[in-house]
Amino acid sequence: MGKEVRAKRTRKNGYELRDSMDLRDSIEWIRRHEKELRLFNVDPTDAIHGELETYFETQSVRITAGQTVSGSPEAVAVLSDESAVLAVVDVSMLRRLLETGGSGVDELGITDERYERILRHLKETTFTSHDIEQLLYASREIEDRARRVAQGSIHAGFQQCSVMAQQQSVYTGLAHRGVSVHTYGVPDATPPDLGSGQVHAVSTDEIAETWFVVFDGGGDDSQKTALLAHEAEGNAFYGAWTYDPTFVDHVLAHLTQTYSSSTDDIMSNL
Secondary structure, three states: OOOOOOOOEEEEOOEEEEOOOOHHHHHHHHHHOOEEEEEEOOOOOOOHHHHHHHHOOOOOEEEEEEOOOOOOOOOEEEEEOOOOEEEEEEHHHHHHHHHHOOOOHHHOOOOOOOOHHHHHHHOOOEEEEOOHHHHHHHHHHHHHHHHHHOOOEEEEEEEEHHHHHHOHHHHHHHHHOOOEEEEEEEOOOOOOOOOOOEEEEOOOHHHHHEEEEEEOHHHOHHHOEEEEEEEOHHHOEEEEEEOOHHHHHHHHHHHHHHHOOOOOOEEEOO
């Protein structure tokens, strides 16, 4: 009888990460674990719907609306994830939060006891966005972080080598600073010279469709961070960035195991 092979699983915040998850699976995993803030028995024309969407826009929280048959309780909000109800609060509390809490969760004194009942579930280390400018900002922050730490490794996927060439100076500079640089792209053009950096010219759907920047923290878990974004139709992206070291390690393990073992697709200028 053959031995049964099981995919290794890692627990993250009560959820399982499977070693078999590729980049697209990892993005989908984040999407599936978004939280939902559902407003019950609130006038659909009430501006609070849009205001909450803006407030929580990067917090992996979907704002939805519903009506009970009886119309009661009136103006109640339920925060939940895929497995449980996390909090039930009056919508009036959310209105006060919007009035006093600044422009986003990061700017709120999140220890404020008035809102702790709901916000303690939103102290996220993972953020999502469809906004390409936000995703670009996140990628630049990761590159700057690697530059400041000046050690460790950074892995960046540009989808195409021609796009990679536009960031040649950035990644050559990181390599010069002592960061181990690995870049990935479909070889639609001659890959750029990145000094001591390694270019993985790979013709796979995963590399062609995914934009990513992953930094291993240089030995410091608090510096680990990753951006993953998948291209959809019309040059649109759905992406996520995370400071969760377990998730970053998961992505790095996938990249290393999938691409670093091959020598045919690696060009290094050591």
